Amino acid sequence: MNDAFQGQLAEFAQLLDTPRQQGTALGNWRWTVRQRLSALRDSLAREAQHGSDGWLAARNSTLLRQRNELMHRMAALAPAVLESPDVEKVRLEMRRLLADVHHHRQRVSDLAYDEVALELGGSE
Numbered sequence: 001m002n003d004a005f006q007g008q009l010a011e012f013a014q015l016l017d018t019p020r021q022q023g024t025a026l027g028n029w030r031w032t033v034r035q036r037l038s039a040l041r042d043s044l045a046r047e048a049q050h051g052s053d054g055w056l057a058a059r060n061s062t063l064l065r066q067r068n069e070l071m072h073r074m075a076a077l078a079p080a081v082l083e084s085p086d087v088e089k090v091r092l093e094m095r096r097l098l099a100d101v102h103h104h105r106q107r108v109s110d111l112a113y114d115e116v117a118l119e120l121g122g123s124e
Contacts, residue, residue, distance in 0.1 A: 005105060006105075007038065008036075008039070008043065009098055009101065009102055009105075011036075012033075012037075012098055013027075013095070013098055014034050014095050015032060015033060016033065016091050016095055016098070026087065030081055030082050030087075031053065031082070032038060033081050033094065034078060034082055037074055037077065037078055037081060037094070038078070040074065040101065041071055041074045041075070042072060044067055044071055044074075044101070044104075047067060047108065052101075056111065056114065056115055058118075059111055060111065063104070063107055063108055063111060065079045065105075066104055067104060070097070070100060070101055070104060070118060072075055073097055073100075076098065077093060077094065077097065080093075081094070089090070
């Protein structure tokens with residue numbers, strides 16, 4: 001998985017725990033989370049396409065569909081981050097989203113690995 005993207009996910013996860021700490025300005029936290037969510041969505045939108053041949057094409061289509069679903073979830077959560085009175089509910093939903101993004105990125109990495117293995121002949 002891309003180290004920069006992995007770092008972005010780790011920083012975002014740490015940020016999501018911030019409102020639980022005392023002395024954190026909630027308005028600032030909301031705005032920062034919203035900006036990070038937008039950056040994360042942009043990173044997903046720039047995701048490279050893989051697996052255009054044979055059996056990898058089906059996996060690629062599945063990953064694209066999953067990516068689009070994640071991006072729709074992000075778009076739906078964006079207003080809630082700024083407006084929802086239940087910050088804890090938003091925070092938990094964002095943590096679920098980050099876990100799903102992490103799993104998605106792992107599947108993208110697995111597909112890229114399989115694509116290289118296929119081109120090189122793999123171990124089979």
